[in-house]
Amino acid sequence: MGQPGIKISDLAVRFDTPAGDTVTAVEGINHEIEAHKFVSIVGPSGCGKSTLLNVVAGLQRPTSGSVEIEGAPVTGPNRRIGLVFQEDSTLPWKTVEENVAFGMHIQSVPKEQQRRRTREMIDLVGLNGFQKVHPPMLSGGMRQRVALARTLAQQPSVLLMDEPFAALDQQTRLLLGAELRRIWRQTKQTVLFVTHDLSEAILMSQQVWVMSYRPGRIIDVVDVDLPDERDTSVVSTHEFNELQNRIWASLQQEAMRGFVAEATAS
Numbered sequence: 001m002g003q004p005g006i007k008i009s010d011l012a013v014r015f016d017t018p019a020g021d022t023v024t025a026v027e028g029i030n031h032e033i034e035a036h037k038f039v040s041i042v043g044p045s046g047c048g049k050s051t052l053l054n055v056v057a058g059l060q061r062p063t064s065g066s067v068e069i070e071g072a073p074v075t076g077p078n079r080r081i082g083l084v085f086q087e088d089s090t091l092p093w094k095t096v097e098e099n100v101a102f103g104m105h106i107q108s109v110p111k112e113q114q115r116r117r118t119r120e121m122i123d124l125v126g127l128n129g130f131q132k133v134h135p136p137m138l139s140g141g142m143r144q145r146v147a148l149a150r151t152l153a154q155q156p157s158v159l160l161m162d163e164p165f166a167a168l169d170q171q172t173r174l175l176l177g178a179e180l181r182r183i184w185r186q187t188k189q190t191v192l193f194v195t196h197d198l199s200e201a202i203l204m205s206q207q208v209w210v211m212s213y214r215p216g217r218i219i220d221v222v223d224v225d226l227p228d229e230r231d232t233s234v235v236s237t238h239e240f241n242e243l244q245n246r247i248w249a250s251l252q253q254e255a256m257r258g259f260v261a262e263a264t265a266s
Contacts, residue, residue: 006033008031080156091135094135099146203234
């Protein structure tokens, strides 16, 4: 292993339901991500992907086990961890540049650094020319670029993303996925990305973790052996399709198990 990025040890999360039952969301997770690597997690609905991400983020305490970020235990939210979620988190009454600077303002970053980093991040995510525009005038994809720029401006070493492109159409998702990979190649953060979309996971990642249905466990780890320099054209290649088939072979039975469980519960 190289430098430590994210280390997950013997992790389990259980919830008590109103009916008095105990639900095990995730258990038995022992995996590491080297610093500066990009890993995606895929799995059926209800498998605990978001729960796992929340524990890594320090937003939720595990029932047992631990998480370390760069060798230090996670006991709550901290500035080394940046978060981007599915929901539109832009502030509609603020301009693009004000949105990007907002997190730095909360952290009391000096004004000149705020201005410099804001310019750099707007350029990095491809929003030059939109600095004075308010989010309601932007497309969903552009608003997610604003949210990403705001997170990157705070200079986290670890970036956690929970289905940030889920509300977008497939074409936009793939285009933004390729853009995110380009940005990651420049910033070199450690990235853990949750998605339902296999194509999205393969396009962006160096490695894909496949989770089982509840209780969520990592049942397969797939190394993405594709060129570092890649864009959406890689989706049509034989190598890409082979990776997709490999992941789906691991996921198919778990997805069906989840479908049956959810149908029975309803």
